[in-house]
Amino acid sequence: MEDFKVFEQFMKTLKTLHDIDVDVWQTPFDEIHKEGIFRLIHYKPRVEKTLPTPVLIVYAYINRPYILDLQPDRSVIRKLLDKGLDVYMIDWGYPKKADKYITLEDYIRYIDKALGIVAKRSGKDKITLHGYCIGGTLSLIFSSLNPDKVKNLVLQATPVDFDAPRAINLWAKSLDVDKVVDAMGNVPGEFLNNAFLLADPIGLTFGKYANLIRESKDEKFLKTFLRMEKWIFDSPDVPGETFRQYIKDWYQKNLLIKNQFTLAGKKIDLRRINMPTLAIVADYDHIAPPEATKPLLKIISSTDKIIMNFTTGHIGVSVGSKPAYGLWPKVIDWMKERSQ
């Protein structure tokens, strides 16, 4: 391909990327509670009568939760709603400087508050808790403290054992986290972004973009691409004290899987988890590889527990277009059977 053709292809693609308008998080919802930067939202049902047991989705405090509702044809939220589930979600917001002292305890406390609101609205004292990534870890902790409030537990790409030999784990283990927090306060989203990009610097900073030049991509492809770009670089800061706590206690000391993690003086015992549990793992997940989740199922005392494998990556579980994405109907069937 001659130089000029490369340049032409680049300009053509750039113009299309500029011209197309993309929106994320399109499924309609209402904000039903707000506390500081945290809020609870309720998705408008897409069926006449929803199933009795509502679902509360807890995403991570890293990146934004709309990865679960990126676009209409790649939306876990829509899939759940279309099958009659009543869906709520916690949005952890964008921490500001004044939120530096937010701790893991505050996140768990808000899950409790949100769950109480959902329970009151639905008339159900037990709900389905669905956690994604670190949100799954938070859901796990909450469920171990309050097994009486959780009817079903869904853990999507959730790290529990942080000793899996992956780059992100190795870096976190060696990080002097006190120096980071003392220097920066809240840990900037860009700092975490750079760490994620370093997992494959050539592929993620060049290969991905070069593919747009190598061959023409249609508008549909570019819209999805642009939505993903928006999500990837829309990274909130992490409150300093939360960062200090979870890097030290989870990544560096791996206390959670050992049942030695404490929160506000209370020991988190994973054996107290006795409700039906579904763990969704992704084979090519470099943040929460299967070995970071699977050991959990040997520890919890649930008798109704299952692992479902997706042949994709950490994000592909939510937005992948491959046939593996077809596993979601099975996930939803599992949830529906236990939502009556």
Place this chain on the structure above:
Amino acid sequence: MLSEDNYVDGYSKTLVAAYFKLPRETFELFTRSVDTYTKLFEAWRNSSSTLSSGKLESQELFKIWAQDFQGIYDDLFEMLFRPMKLLAGLQWADSLTRMGDFTRLSWPFGAFGNIYAVLKPYENLIYLFPKETPQLLQKVVNSYVDFYEAWRDYYTGLYEAWNKATEKLSTQFVEKVAESQKDTQKTIDFSAFFDLWMETFSKTYIELLSLPNMVSVQTRLSSSTMEVIKNSRELLETLMSVSPAFPFPTKSEMDETYKRLHSLKNDFEAVSQKVSVQPTRSDIHKVYESIRVLKEKVDGISQKVSVQPTRIELMEAKESLRVLKKEVDEINRKMEAHGARPKQAPQQE
């Protein structure tokens, strides 16, 4: 047909418009990828012309590509390296490192002498600075030296990997060419070369950045960067706070306020829980309502102090927090007098 000027004008407008619309990182990485892609194409073209002139040795190819790929390395890592490069500065970083080594060896007299030499043009100002200034400056210099050494080691590690990947690519490419010549229908076109380049370099860096020695260098780099930031800020705050005209609070003052804010929010949360378990009565409803109003005030203060407040604004915020703390303590006392207790968490077995 558009004139050349209109053509260029059109492209410029598209670039500017896209810059403002797209995520900043997407724009930068996409525009950089064009340059890198073009350089790879040229590298492939150079090697193809060498191929056509006769038998190709991988070492020969390596020499051609080592030169061709030079510009690509900096392009690829520019965005990731930028924070370090900004911190490292340009030529003056070398001078600072040399000065740092000398002052470290000759502290305190040499240090004071050297610092004095640097600040001589401003000697009248020196007598205004607090006495701890030389020590703080020494800390900055020391941390800067550590940072610069770590950055140099990190950059070297990545660059050595670059050369290794180029060598590996040369060997693999020669093998592929030899293979293709068995089948006259197969050629090493640019697409195949690009795929091979991507696979080789991507794998090299994924492996490199997980190696223990590289992780160790990375840790040194992040630690020393944080030390530079923290020490520089402490020095600056010490120097600035001498001036009565300096309007902004220090980071420690801000942190103290943030801590009080967070603690106050927790106090409100605790007292709200006590109120929520009370049987419904009009006086309890009034208490609930007053908590709600007070919480809104706390949120308002939180918003104000999140955007750089002046010293006066921070003092006002602190005073407001003190008053709010008194009010929540008062509500707590009243609730306890009513015999209110928060709901207990389930007991651990």
